[in-house]
Amino acid sequence: MVALQPLLELQKIDTALSQLVHRQANLDERKVLAAAKAALVASQGENARLTAELTASKDEISSLESANKKCEAQIAKYSQQLKTVIAPREAEALQHEIETVRTERSANDDKELQLLETSENLELQLRLTVEQINELSAGVASATAALNEALKICEDEKKSLDEKRHGVASAIDSKLIKLYDVKRTKRTTAAVADLHGSKCQSCHLDLSVVELSALKKLGAEEFAECPNCDCYLVV
Numbered sequence: 001m002v003a004l005q006p007l008l009e010l011q012k013i014d015t016a017l018s019q020l021v022h023r024q025a026n027l028d029e030r031k032v033l034a035a036a037k038a039a040l041v042a043s044q045g046e047n048a049r050l051t052a053e054l055t056a057s058k059d060e061i062s063s064l065e066s067a068n069k070k071c072e073a074q075i076a077k078y079s080q081q082l083k084t085v086i087a088p089r090e091a092e093a094l095q096h097e098i099e100t101v102r103t104e105r106s107a108n109d110d111k112e113l114q115l116l117e118t119s120e121n122l123e124l125q126l127r128l129t130v131e132q133i134n135e136l137s138a139g140v141a142s143a144t145a146a147l148n149e150a151l152k153i154c155e156d157e158k159k160s161l162d163e164k165r166h167g168v169a170s171a172i173d174s175k176l177i178k179l180y181d182v183k184r185t186k187r188t189t190a191a192v193a194d195l196h197g198s199k200c201q202s203c204h205l206d207l208s209v210v211e212l213s214a215l216k217k218l219g220a221e222e223f224a225e226c227p228n229c230d231c232y233l234v235v
């Protein structure tokens with residue numbers, strides 16, 4: 001039976017490498033960063049909404065103010081006219097006009113007061129969201145740093161595993177490596193495993209007594225393979 005112990009070493013490194021890839025793709029730091037970014041985006045959205053609302057409120061205040069300037073001008077004009085009219089019916093009509101404009105002006109003042117209060121509230125909320133954005137930005141920065149740190153650890157680990165793999169692989173016959181590579185491409189579980197008792201460490205199934213004794217009778221050029229999962233076995 002061909003000795004496969006060196007391949008088992010290689011398999012252990014390859015298993016560690018694929019676990020590392022999985023770990024790197026599923027780092028908790030990624031989730032933390034994604035959540036921090038989402039919170040920041042939400043807060044920025046809220047800030048934009050409040051800013052737009054404040055602008056609209058201020059625009060409405062200035063249009064009310066210019067409407068009231070027109071009202072003032074009209075009241076002044078009618079009051080001036082009132083001084084010169086003689087006919088009581090005309091005077092009455094002018095007074096009625098003045099009353100109407102005054103009512104309009106007063107309604108505008110009420111609206112403006114409400115809008116001023118709304119604007120003040122919006123400004124307060126805006127200040128709070130700005131503070132929140134600053135805090136959340138700092139959170140994103142530290143989450144980014146934490147992720148980069150975690151990725152660096154993975155990279156270092158990969159580098160050392162790659163070096164170890166190179167050392168182990170260079171000591172193995174290239175024909176054997178080829179067989180191992182072919183076997184590996186056909187499966188997701190270990191291509192080489194040993195037995196713990198009668199249990200294959202790739203598929204974790206027990207080999208029967210008959211299967212075990214068949215393995216022991218293999219010729220010098222033959223490979224031991226698991227009858228259940230077909231991996232190479234180190235017996």
Ligand SMILES: [Zn+2]
Nearest residue numbers: 200203226229
């Ligand atoms: Zn197996």
